[in-house]
Amino acid sequence: MPNVYLCFLLAGLCILASCHHVPGHQGGHDGHEHPQDDQQPAESHEDHSACHKIARSGVEFATKVYRLIASESAGKNVFFSPVSMAAALMLVARGAKGITREQIVSGLGFNQSEITTKEFDEGFRHLLQLLNTPDPQFELSIGNALFTTEKFPLRQEVLDEARDFLQANIVPANFDHLEEAKTQINSYIEEKTHGKLVDVIGSLDPETVMVIINYILMKAHWEKPFDPQSTRKRDFFINNETTVQVDMMHRDGQYETYHDKELGCEVVRIPYKGDLAVLFILPKRGKLDQVEQALSLELLAKWKNSLKLGRIELLLPKVSLRTSYNLKETFRGLGITEVFTDQADLSAFTGQPNLKVSQAIHKAYLNIHENGTEAAAVTVIEMVPTSLPPWVEFNSPYLVVIGERKSKSVLFLGRVMNPNEH
Template sequence: MSNIYLCVLLAGLCVLANCHHVPGHQGGHDGHEHPQEDQPPTESHQENGLLSYRKIAPSALDFTLKFYHQVHPKADGKNIFFSPVSIVSAFLLVALGAKGNTLDQILSGLCYNQSMTSMQEIDDGVHHLLQWLNRPEAKLELSTGSALFTADKFQLQQEILNKARDLFHADVVPANFKNPEEAVTQINSYIERKTHGKLVDVVKGLDPEMAMVLVNYVFMKGYWEKPFNHELTRKKAFSINNETTVQVDMMYRDGYYLTYHDDELDCDVVQIPYQGNASALFILPQKGKLHQVEQALGREVFLKWEASQKLRRIELSLPKVSLYTSHDVKEALIGLGVTEVFTDQADLSAFTGHPDLKISKAYHKAYLNIHENGTEAAAATVIEIVPTSLPPAVIFDRPYLLMVADHVARVPLFFARIMNPIEH
């Protein structure tokens, strides 16, 4: 039994460390927003694939939250950051080669209901979603893609090759696994190039008997629609827990945001828009309420927050973040019922015509950098007229949750739990 070694990775939210000015920013040095009216991003493009990628959006949100429920109990006190788009894309690429119960488990684990959504609809949705996310004219710089590094003896069926290239924009690259060091260098170089140097030396070692390494990457660089003022960033205390605090660079901005206070879950929700078609939803539980909010996370909660948000003026304090994370995707997917593909009973025969493949590893590396000029995305139309009275303050000085989503496709791109903004 040969092994497919699956590598899923993400590079990060906004790498803008040397950027000090965003064209069109009207904020004054006082930290207040000058009155201005912004036009919302339009959907007049009427992309052919709009309905097809929105059809798979509910499954994408469900998977994001179910995956989070798998990883957060095992990450006690640690940061969590992952890209559901990356993980789903990678395993749908695996699904091209799967049959029978192996295929059914993969689709079910990714939260697709085959009685409601056909495989053709899933393929069409993912294809058009990736086209939308990778469009070169977007204000939000986002690139995602895949690569199949294959051994010489591992001949993919032509139909699979065509689908991998057409549906997933996948590169198919020959690799000499008999020389593991050469193959490691080749794959790491590809990853480093595609993630703009943010993820290096991801693959540490390879089995000479490897059949294929599947890599998926996501890279995002975004600018806040209303950036924070560098001059107002100050050192502030961030409470990791009741016993531990760290000093962080706390950004500050007085302005209008879509916000909501959930009395039932005792948390504040703030949406911060990017330039472009994305937004970041920050969820700040009250002290001692993080676990309660985590346990309640589900599609209904997010729909309630979306419907309840109102445009309000607040004093927003948000810490700068720089972190790397790693997650065992195999362990999480086994918890979601995707088991057979990792065993000798796996049926991945559509890849080669022979049922002699299984996945040996699946892991996810991620990098996140949040600062004054960018990192997130938002879908709000904001009209800001600042009154003279002091607004309420929302201070992210304790652990919080974060979801970045494309608001046209209505799919989550990244999800995070920030326990310590400065932990590497």
């Protein structure tokens, strides 16, 4: 039987921050505040054990993907959503069998000697539920949709699992009229991402029979915003030969920091309102590759456990950048190979082994400003078928890790090589 085509589309949108002023104490015009102002909220007593069982896999997946993408993007900005990519692969795994499925779950970091398949499924379902839990301090939501056609019916068991484990909506679409289907899907993405991602699909393959959407949306503000009046033009050293002028934000305040002598980098944690925070990692000049190669679950844990609260002068560039990746080679680097070949077994979708993935694309957007952060990501998987405080200035390439505390998830991961590169 010839291959038929499916198109899996994941639309991710994270860290959307309103540009309006956030009420709250900034410690006066100069941004000073007392140490007790930055104390973290007490841990809740909610049971997050199911989600935490897969947290290790999630962070390992994020760091592996980062190293693969960074190695393919020498000298360029890097930014992506590992949660969006993982959700895409989970959706594909729902329809996969045999070696095809084994490669996907292995690529996700799932170790059957440490966690059962049931625990992995329950953990991912709990992660989605946790990220969708309403919070008065920020907005965070994640969801999925399957656009399907009656001419290519999916097995009821797969549809039920998509609803139960991945909170997916099932939406009928007419793929006999590709422009109509494209408009329908793009409108869905635009609505779910509050207009931040528009016209995501440029075209659909004539043989497309299904499109899967994953979106993640977050709106958040810095716990302690930067004063726009303190933003000044300063030099940013891309490398030894290239320097650019950037809008450098400035704030004198209490932050959790750590100086990693072994790797030669500064780590600064900046909290958003609520359970969200970002780690900025500034390698010494010439040490970027060393830090990137060392990036791992263990290293992130070390940094987290070593952070100490103290007053610093923080200078952080405003950033606006966009990235785009073809993920086929990235996923192959994770050992996920068969799903792209004629030997792919995605028969759990329909009962027939007549599908394969033809391409996987990820696009992302990052905007860091005085009041918070805006970020968006979309993945397309197509199937065919102190006196003077210490001075920390991020004036050379640095890493960005945006995470959610309760689920211990890495929502976004990236590298800023040039803040002015759009």
